[in-house]
Amino acid sequence: MHDQTGSQDQVRTGERQLRADACRNRDAILAAAKEVFAEHGLEASLEDIAAKAKVGIATLYRRFPSRQHLVAAALAEKVAKYAEAAESALAISDPWTAFTSYVHTICELQAGDRGMADLMSMTLPADEHVERLRRTAHNHVSKLIDRAKAAGQLRNDFVSEDVILLLIANAAVVHVTRSRAPGSSRRLVALALDAFGRTDTPSLPPPPSSAEMASAMCSLAAERGCGADNAPGLSHKGQLLPL
Amino acid sequence: MHDQTGSQDQVRTGERQLRADACRNRDAILAAAKEVFAEHGLEASLEDIAAKAKVGIATLYRRFPSRQHLVAAALAEKVAKYAEAAESALAISDPWTAFTSYVHTICELQAGDRGMADLMSMTLPADEHVERLRRTAHNHVSKLIDRAKAAGQLRNDFVSEDVILLLIANAAVVHVTRSRAPGSSRRLVALALDAFGRTDTPSLPPPPSSAEMASAMCSLAAERGCGADNAPGLSHKGQLLPL
DNA sequence: CACTATCCGGAGGCCTGCCTCCGAATTAAT
């Protein structure tokens, strides 16, 4: 059913070796977390995940001291796919096809997993690994954008923040329609691409700066369970990092 | 500052006359609710609203037995604006201008009030009044759409569910960017209109049926604090209707 | 002023979710 790698690789990441039962539990928790996050989003109850993994809540906290850690571990593979998407799109020769293929790929990733939808419309300031991936992906995306613009197929006032706007929009549509009105996301994405590919229109209202965008996404992450530790004391919601 | 009608009209809606202090409190609660919902969305804590109105929590519950009631009362004026929007757009002669003006108006309504943003992307099955407004508005919108299509300015595969898709998308963008990256909503709307006005593209993936859409929005309303009373006993979250 | 219907509001019960503590159980090495 589920590919159960995951405990294999953590053996070689500097972590101490786990006892057999601990390792088994870790895998069960990860599998449960993948399912629950995919279905209910990143705000799902950690106790639900522990229950689905048939494990005490303490065991979950022992292995993943904070929600971020669990999220990062549970979505690692899909985050990798997200990062790859830009790279493999760059391999496509036609600029517009490359761009649209990228957009389709990442939006499909959102459509298939509410956790990913949530994740891709916020920022995990804690996780260095994810952030690095995001940055290199961003460079690739810039290239995709430039090429498509140069080919005259992408509107000139397009900026990379517009991709984020689409991710936010798509996350919401996925959230609302995933179970009851599937396919809505695909339609939204097609519409967005039609807008992006339009070159005969007066220029758009100015986009937010990337700093504004980042700040907004970050404060969203904070508002959800995944707060940053900007003030490492107590957070406003009893949500302080256990470090 | 705030226009404080509101208690006036409930005098003539069959409700028993309120004592002076009760009436004052009712107004204070409504004013507070307007502010808090606008800033934090419809899931805001009712205790916060009571506190901001300088009123005990019991007083709030006495006046507005459920969250829906409070929401309906607090957003009544803006809901009226929403309903008017379609009607006054119909008065514009140019079909495309009429359509875009409608879209701009309602999306701006969302941008200015997180509560409205939330409300417009769900369904309040309890409130008959709101639902009636929504239905007549829907008729008007259909006319707007037909006219714009007939004029060849709106894509032929456009359906009214696409407006809802935009409302959902815009609600999310508003939610994320309202404080930190304002103006994002305007850009999203402009993009959407560019997509809607495109007539040279292959047809879109099929839209959700309106029944699917309604069901999705309704289950969203349930997931938020505003559950329907489909099973009038206990709800899954201790959130049973006080009726 | 007195009196009654009405209203107020905090205390407190209930729930859910987060997180920690510690005695009991399990592993694995000798």
Next chain:
DNA sequence: ATTAATTCGGAGGCAGGCCTCCGGATAGTG
């Protein structure tokens, strides 16, 4: 088999939100 380290997991503390109860305050009337 013994033993020591490791892990388990439920109990329980804490906080926030929802909602109700009821003793006390208040408005409005005669």
